[in-house]
Amino acid sequence: MQKLAVNEAAEILGITKEAVYNRIRRGSLKMVIENGTKFVILDEEPSSEKPTKTAPKSTKTKSQNDEFVSYLLNELNELKSLNLNLQADKDRLFKEKEQMLIERKNEILQIYKDRDEKLMQFLNAMQRPLLAPKNESAASEVAIDAQIEDESKWINLSEYLKELNLKPKATKKISEKIIKAIHHSKFIKFKRGVILVRRHKNLKELIGEI
Known part of the structure; x- marks a missing residue:
């Protein structure tokens, strides 16, 4: 049996002085007063007032665990299969789109090629000199040569x-x-x-x- 001051009892119990007084009021701790001073009586090692909760026993058996693991594995395999299918669809759509772009590009190139050929034919036709008498053509060539000289x-x-x-x-x-x-x-x-x-x-x- 120990007779301790309130602050000493609080330190030993690891609680505050207010908590000590609360326990005294509830009757879980004994107290005496000597010459106007309050003392706490500790009979034995302090124990927690909180009731200890017993962990519930697991109701799952090994068989139930195996079934759950099997279920998760099946779900995982289905997700993998779905992912492979989605990837295959993605690759197929990408190739189709790429092929469409190539075909469209070739069509555009062919259109511009045809236009360029027609334009070149038109320009060549515009650059051809008009028919003129041979003597006028010869005189023009002589004049050009004289100018260059x-x-x-x-x-x-x-x-x-x-x-x-x-x-x-x-x-x-x-x-x-x-x-x-x-x-x-x-x-x-x-x-x-x-x-x-x-x-x-x-x-x-x-x-x-x-």
């Missing part, structure tokens, strides 16, 4: 100045003189927005005494 004798101003290989200041000065001599020299001309000078002519021949 004439243009080969001329060079644009920037290329001419590069060939002179002068310093920038001198190049600018000569360029200004050549521009002023456009209307005075037969070796300088202005054609289609470009200043042309006669090849193999020196500055004196181009601009004279300007």
Whole structure:
């Protein structure tokens, strides 16, 4: 038998002081008062007031467990089979869609090919020269050859100045003189927005005494 203060009893029992007083009121703990001080009497090791619940015995037998496992295995096999069927359907639909796209693509390519062939035939027809007398055709060819030969004798101003290989200041000065001599020299001309000078002519021949 132990006679303990309330706080000591609470510490030993592992509960609060309020819980100790509650047990005293319920009569599960004894208490004495000596000289105005309350003491708790502990007769033996404290035990939990909560009743111990006995776990219910399992009613399932081994046979019932085997049946349940068998059921789950059957369900799993059915799900696997269903999954395989779904995958097969998915592959089949994918191949069908792919084949449809290929066929559609070929149809579109054929349509544009036919249109391109017709367009090329039309352009070729437009590019064919109209029938003309042989003498006019020959005269035209001679004129074109003469024009090509004439243009080969001329060079644009920037290329001419590069060939002179002068310093920038001198190049600018000569360029200004050549521009002023456009209307005075037969070796300088202005054609289609470009200043042309006669090849193999020196500055004196181009601009004279300007």
